[in-house]
Amino acid sequence: MSALVLSSSLVLMLLLRQRIVIMLMLAAGFSYLVWGDGKLGYVVLDTWAAADQEVLLSIPLFILAGNIMSRGSIARRLISIMREAMNPIPGGLAIATVLSCAFFAAISGSSTVTLIAVGSVMYPALIDAGYSKKFALGALCAAGTLGIIVPPSIPLILYGVMTETSIADLFKAGIGPAILLTSLFVIYSMAMNWNKERAPFNFAALVDALKNGVFALFMPVVILGGIYAGWFTATESAAVAVFYAVLVELLIHRDMTLTELKETSLETATMMGSLFPLLMMALSINTFMAYEQIPAALVGWMTELVSDPVSFLLITMVLLLAVGCFMDIGSAILIISPLLMPLALSQGVDPVHFGVIMITNLEIGYLTPPLGLNLIVAMTAFKEDFWLIAKSVVPFLVLMIIGLLIVTFTPSLSLFLVK
Amino acid sequence: MEFARAFLKVVSKAERTITLLAFAIMTLVIIADVFSRKITGVGIAGAPRIGVFAMIATAFVSFGLASDARRHLRPKFADAWFPAHWDGAITRVQELLTAAFCLVFAIVAVGVVQETYELGEATRMLRIPVWPMQAIIPLVFFIASIRHSIFGLIPELRPVLDDAEGLDAIPSSVTEGAEGEKA
DSSP states (O other): OHHHHHHHHHHHHHHTTOOHHHHHHHHHHHIIIIISSSOTHHHHHHHHHHHSOGGGGHHHHHHHHHHHHHHTTHHHHHHHHHHHHHTTSTTHHHHHHHHHHHHHHHHHOOHHHHHHHHHHHHHHHHHHTTOOHHHHHHHHHHHHGGGGTSSSOHHHHHHHHHHTOOHHHHHHHHHHHHHHHHHHHHHHHHHHTTTSOOOOOOHHHHHHHHHHHHHHHHHHIIIIIHHHTTSOOHHHHHHHHHHHHHIIIIIISOOOOHHHHHHHHHHHHHHHHHHHHHHHHHHHHHHHHHHTTHHHHHHHHHHHHOOSHHHHHHHHHHHHHHHHHHSOHHHHHHHHHHHHHHHHHHTTOOHHHHHHHHHHHHHHGGGSTTTOHHHHHHHHHHTOOHHHHHHHTHHHHHHHHHHHHHHHHOHHHHHTTTO | OHHHHHHHHHHHHHHHHHHHHHHHHHHHHHHHHHHHHHHHSOOOTTHHHHHHHHHHHHHHHHHHHHHHTTOSOOOOTTGGGSOGGGHHHHHHHHHHHHHHHHHHHHHHHHHHHHHHHHHTOBOTTTOOBSHHHHTHHHHHHHHHHHHHHHHHHOGGGSOOOSSOTTOTTSOHHHHHHHHHHHO
């Protein structure tokens, strides 16, 4: 009966267009009042405990580093290198688009930022070079999603925080699937544009582009190399990323002023203001569930229904694909990962691998209507029809589902750097 | 109405200043700590704690900034289930409900802070009392309650944005920049 009351209240809140943080507040308060000790104070205490964690420091720092780099000229410089390097290859500009997205994703950590930063330069360039609108939009939207699987990825950090999994290991595990998805996009781009006119290779122009973009290229090396070599923890690498971004944009490229840095910091803080309360409420519910042994009960119930890891992973994939259509990735991770994690463990799935599966799965949600964020962003940024964009991503969705299946059923692809 | 407008303006300005300050402290302290540890082998004592407290201050105070920028995430797929002419009324209810929840949370938080004060809880490393830091929670949610009450009662003061809700992952600076380049 109480569960029905809570569910009905949440549906009512949804109809009244309530914010997710308020809905989580209701769920946490209701849980403690009705099923717990009846003390609402625990919600506040859990919120405090959730916020009081050093590991969370990496989130605002990575977002800040990404925002600084996005505001400066890093994207333009990276694109320039990729264009010069890919010119002589069939579909070179399309491949340059995909690789620019992958590389920029390793700097920004965000899919939408990647899509806008690269798309604003490459979309007009692709159209001018004779690529179809449909292909250009599809390639940009799909390659833009690489931002959440290529480390450093905010969703991977959120998963690590919610499930107490090593963020450094998750970052290492994201590399294999990111390379796989990038390769699939590159091969498709090449195949689809085999007959497009190719520009001659210009070695001098490439060297010039490399000179201009060397600091941009070095950024992922600093972050990922530092983590992989064991020099930095995730939080340390985030701090180094901010320092490096400020150094490059303010002093070397000189493409950013102090006023712009201030605005970027404020922008990042505003993002924290929407993300962190959500994270804290989700962790409060998580604490309640753990205290009440709900995940254990869920595992018991699920093991009766699912007897092997393959069925579990297939059911999880379908569930997450459906969730990705209606929920943003941050909320989905915060709410679903603590529930699915014990089930994954009970089926013998590695927690790091499961994190990568979850993120790859939810990444597809960026491209699925009605709430695919990259579709909405592309519609706004490129001023194109929503359904044209939705149709343009279909071939890439197929590629991503193929990639997801490979990632899911080939654990070594994710774990080869971890173990 | 003018008083409410002035109140919101002052609150927003204060929130921006505090957020910026706390964010700068957090970033600088953590960077200094990491470099100190890597260069001298010894970190700055208590730096991660200061960084975490600054982060908590930033996260809570910027709750208001997110409200002002309408960046709080909400599911939008059910928006079309009601007729469009109900929008005004639903928005009022939405804001007043948010205000009510923030108020309840603030009142409960006061009790928690009082308890922490009476217990004399202090941080492990810095040995400073925890309650002044915790006090930020009721304060922020009281202000949020007032802010959303104003939005509910005087909808003209509610920030008007094109379609920011649900697109919180996109820094507006980036969007503007991209559109600017295209233009």
